[in-house]
Amino acid sequence: MTSSSIGNACEDPAVATVRVALPGDAEAVSRVHVLSWQAAYAGLLPADFLAALSVERRLQWWSQELVEPHIPESRTYVLDIAGAVAGFANLGPGRADEDRQTPEQWELYAIYLLPEHWGAGNGRLLLETALGSIPRTVRDVSLWVMEPNARARAFYERHGFHWDGTRREHELGGQPVIAVRYLGAVPM
Secondary structure, eight states, rough: OSSEEEEESSSSSEEEOEEEGGGGGGGHHHHHHHHHHEEEEEEEEOHHHHTTOOHHHHHHHHHTTTTSSSSSOOOEEEEETTEEEEEEEEEEEEESTTTOOOEEEEEEEEEEEEEEEGGHHHHHHHHHHHHHTTOOTTTTEEEEETOOOHHHOOOOOHTTTTEEEEEEEEEEHHHHHEEEEEEOOOOO
């Protein structure tokens, strides 16, 4: 796959397009990651934890991930609006779920947009493009979302994902958090 645009809303270059992330996108992806967490998880995670999130710390991780992914088959896409990265999606083979370790089962690790781009169809474009890139041998995709994150859950449900009844608890920001697993079919 090349770095050219692989999904766009229309022919206007100021409109959102989705392309494969490049190593030079690491800082912009890190910024989106931090700012979107701070907005999406406000009220769900401790304010001091969110305020302490750092683009510099994320940059270390994303600089490596976009050159040599931790999971070799994984892929990262960016949402580009008028030449600026406004979101990203990262997906690949299932990681941590013992019951989802076959090659036919993938996971959406992350999808985030800058808050000013929420609600305009950009998330749909990013999600559909990322899912459309999955190998045809993959039959379904899982993702984890914080249980009280109603906005994210509604987004996934609108796009064909459903909660499969699986829950797990972990800690974020010094507090217990319940995450729920969603499953979705791969588009044909």
